[in-house]
Each structure stands twice: as structure tokens, then as C-alpha cells.
């Protein structure tokens with residue numbers, strides 16, 4: 001046996017012993033936690049746990065489309081469900097009222113994030129995953145400074161320009177609609193974030209997309225054992241079963257590129273006085289918003305811009321793809337919207353943000369698109385910062401709290417016939433249901449700071465696409481219409497699986513309108 005062989009087998013034995021000891025300690029901690037219930041109140045109900053301490057509900061936890069299983073649990077056990085995995089208590093909320101009571105009304109208690117070593121290590125820069133505290137608050141303040149409702153509206157010219165260019169692409173090559181949409185949403189976010197005009201096969205867009213994909217798959221609750229057993233992060237990459245370390249290494253490299261390359265480009269533009277208006281430029285000119293210390297301020301700005309393009313483009317893209325899919329499932333909706341658009345806007349020009357208040361049906365489609373399928377079906381997990389009692393149930397400090405936003409949006413008591421795409425539900429009733437933007441963008445102090453920007457973008461996509469195009473099912477080889485199933489990817493962020501559809505100009509006037517609008521665009525920003 002070589003020296004290396006004996007060394008590595010000793011290391012293995014040492015490691016296994018360490019792991020056993022650690023598991024023992026965790027079991028003891030789990031038992032201790034079980035007994036820590038000062039009010040002696042029941043925990044929220046949930047699936048029966050294993051009698052083996054520490055194992056809890058591991059066997060019950062779904063591995064894909066978790067929101068559907070959690071929704072079923074909601075129907076069986078009630079709106080607040082508790083499960084446990086490896087000593088970690090997890091509350092799942094399936095009702096608008098409970099989510100509002102806990103995550104909005106008691107936001108001071110539920111604004112923390114659970115530690116997720118896999119993602120936290122890779123994406124330290126992402127304030128969306130940071131624990132609640134002074135560092136997080138500085139990052140959030142910087143973000144909010146540039147994306148409150150008024151500031152978000154100041155970016156409408158960028159959205160309008162990119163949207164008009166999208167219409168031209170859809171006219172030229174409609175079959176590639178999802179690639180055109182990807183480019184448009186990427187272009188909007190890169191221009192708003194950094195003042196960066198993207199090019200074909202853009203390197204920064206590639207980095208942002210790859211990094212976003214790695215982040216959302218790593219951030220799926222329970223996706224990696226290391227999130228439940230943090231000590232595993234010290235296991236070397238070559239150790240059997242430690243493939244997550246390879247994923248982590250690749251994610252780390254991507255995350256590094258994401259933070260440095262676009263930022264270096266933007267700094268160069270800024271220093272040479274050539275920077276276009278953007279989130280980045282706004283913060284560089286108002287550094288004190290981020291921090292009194294200029295070095296810290298610059299770091300926060302670097303992180304915030306990276307978060308913006310890592311999260312912004314894909315979420316908007318997913319919501320537009322959901323809208324188009326919905327048009328195949330509810331064809332009458334398109335016709336009603338087109339009648340409204342023709343009546344209000346006419347056929348000589350494209351709809352603009354100034355028409356928003358006069359187009360209630362189009363706005364209702366935006367709401368229903370955010371409700372029908374969720375971009376972030378389980379939200380981003382929150383964490384209880386202190387013991388709490390809700391409706392007689394005990395929720396201990398440290399509990400992970402997941403708002404099943406998909407389940408909440410499909411609660412038939414709140415949204416009758418929840419699986420149908422019905423914009424009318426927001427128009428007809430005297431007491432309309434809650435606006436889906438109060439669900440899809442999350443809760444309390446952690447509510448999505450990009451929500452106004454995202455809603456503006458989705459609105460213009462819906463209004464202009466419907467004004468110019470008919471969206472109908474593609475025909476199969478047998479000549480029959482293909483209605484694609486509502487199949488979505490798993491992960492923290494979800495989007496429809498690729499589907500075919502036919503996008504054709506409504507008439508010659510629509511073609512002329514697009515050509516005229518493109519010709520009227522200024523040469524550049």
C-alpha cells in the first residue's frame with residue numbers, strides 16, 4: 001500500500017468518525033428541540049413523522065414540482081402545515097390569509113432567510129439570500145432607491161424601445177418567439193441595470209443566464225443534503241456522493257464572472273464619462289444611499305447590479321411565456337382584449353403606458369398571468385427570528401417558512417375555478433379577489449423590489465403583442481391543433497417547458513404599424 005493510499009484511508013476513517021459524531025450531535029439537538037416548547041402548544045399539523053428522531057418527514061418530501069404536493073397537503077391538513085427534516089422544522093403556508101397574517105403583518109418576526117450553505121456560499125453577493133440584518137438592509141436600501149414605483153416608471157422608454165424591436169423580430173421569424181423574448185428581456189435588464197447594449201450571442205447575457213440557472217436549481221428547498229447537514233461542505237469533491245462540490249465549484253466560477261466582468265465594463269464607461277442612465281449609474285452618483293463608506297458602497301453597488309441581471313431577465317421572460325401559453329388555453333381572452341385595444345388605441349399606433357388606465361381587460365390579463373402559473377411557485381423561504389404562536393399553534397424560532405404561492409393562487413375559496421384562465425375574475429365581481437401581485441412577488445420586508453419594473457414589462461408585452469398578433473395553436477403533422485400541456489420546470493424559479501405556437505400578424509395594418517414604429521425609433525439610446 002502506498003503512502004498516499006494509507007493516508008487517504010486514514011483520512012476516510014477519521015472523516016467517517018467525525019461524521020458519525022456530528023450526526024449523533026444533531027440527533028441530540030433534534031431531541032432537545034422537540035422538548036423546547038415553552039407554551040406546550042401543538043405544532044401545526046402535517047404528515048406523520050418517522051419515529052426515528054432526526055429523520056422526520058424526509059421520506060415525504062417531494063423531489064420535483066414541490067408546490068403541487070404542498071398544495072395537496074394544504075387540502076388534507078389545513079392552511080398551515082408543519083414538516084420536519086433532519087431536525088429542521090418547515091412550515092408551509094397554503095392560504096392568502098395565513099401568509100398575510102404571518103409574513104406581512106408579522107414581518108418583524110419572519111424576514112430572515114434560512115441558511116442554505118450550498119447557495120449562500122456561492123451567491124454571497126445576492127441579498128435575496130442574505131440573513132436579515134444590517135448588511136442585508138444596506139443592500140435592500142440601494143435596490144429600493146432605484147426601483148420604487150416612480151423610478152421604475154422612469155425606465156419605461158427602455159422597455160418601449162426593446163418591445164418595439166421584439167415586435168419586428170416576431171414579424172420576421174415568429175417560430176423563434178422564445179429566443180426573441182429571451183433576447184428582449186435580457187436587453188431590457190442589461191440596459192436598465194448597467195446601460196449596456198447587448199449584442200448577438202452576448203457574453204454577459206450568457207454568464208447571467210448560466211449563473212441564474214445554477215442558482216435557482218441549487219436554491220430549491222432540500223435540493224442538496226449539504227443544506228440540511230452543513231458540515232458536508234467540508235467533504236472533498238472526490239469523496240463518493242460529494243458531486244455537489246463539483247456543482248459548487250462551477251457555480252463559484254460563474255458567480256465570480258457574473259460579479260466582475262459586467263461591472264468592470266460599466267466602471268470603464270462611468271470613468272470615461274460615457275455611461276448611459278442606468279441602475280448602476282444612478283447608484284454610483286448617489287453612493288451614500290448604499291453606505292457612508294465609499295469602498296463598502298462600491299461593493300454593494302457591484303453586488304446589487306449582479307443580482308439585478310441574475311434575477312431580472314429570467315423572471316420576466318417566464319411570465320411572458322406563461323401569458324402566451326395561456327392564450328392557447330383560453331382563445332376567447334385574446335379576442336376580448338383585441339376588441340378593447342382596437343376600441344381604445346385604434347389601429348394607427350401601438351399601445352403605450354399612457355393607455356394603461358383605459359385598458360382594464362389587458363391589465364386583468366397581466367394579473368391572471370401572474371396568478372395562473374407562478375414564476376417563483378414557492379417564493380423564497382423565510383425564517384422565524386423568534387418563537388411565535390399562531391391560532392394556537394407553536395412555531396419555534398428558526399423554523400423555515402415557505403409560502404406556497406402556487407397553492408395560494410389556486411385556492412378555490414379565493415379564486416373560484418382556479419385552474420381556468422379568467423381575467424374577468426378581476427373585473428366582474430363587486431369584491432374582486434386579491435391582486436396576484438400581492439402573492440407572486442412575495443411578502444413583507446422581503447417583497448420583490450423589482451416588482452414595479454417586472455409588472456411594467458409584462459404589461460407592455462401583453463398589450464403590444466395582442467395589438468399586433470394573433471396567437472393560435474400550432475398544427476401537428478396530422479393537421480390537428482396542438483394545445484401544449486401546462487408543464488413547468490422544477491426549481492426555485494419555474495418556466496413553461498418549450499412549446500410550439502403560431503404567432504401571425506392580425507392584418508396588414510398591424511404590419512404597417514410595427515414597421516412605422518421601428519422606423520420612428522431613435523438611432524440609439
Ligand code: HEM
Nearest residue numbers: 128312315316319375376379380441442443446448450454
Ligand atoms: C415576474 C417577475 C418577478 C417575480 C414573479 C418575482 C418574484 C419574487 C419573489 C417571490 C421574491 C421573494 C420575496 C419573498 O421573500 O417573500 C423575489 C425577491 C427578489 N426579487 Fe423578484 N421577481 C420578479 C422580477 C424581479 C426583477 C425584474 C428584479 C430585479 C430588478 C427582481 C429582484 C429581486 C430581488 C433582489 C429579490 C430579493 C428581495 C429580498 O430578499 O429582500 N425580481 N422576487
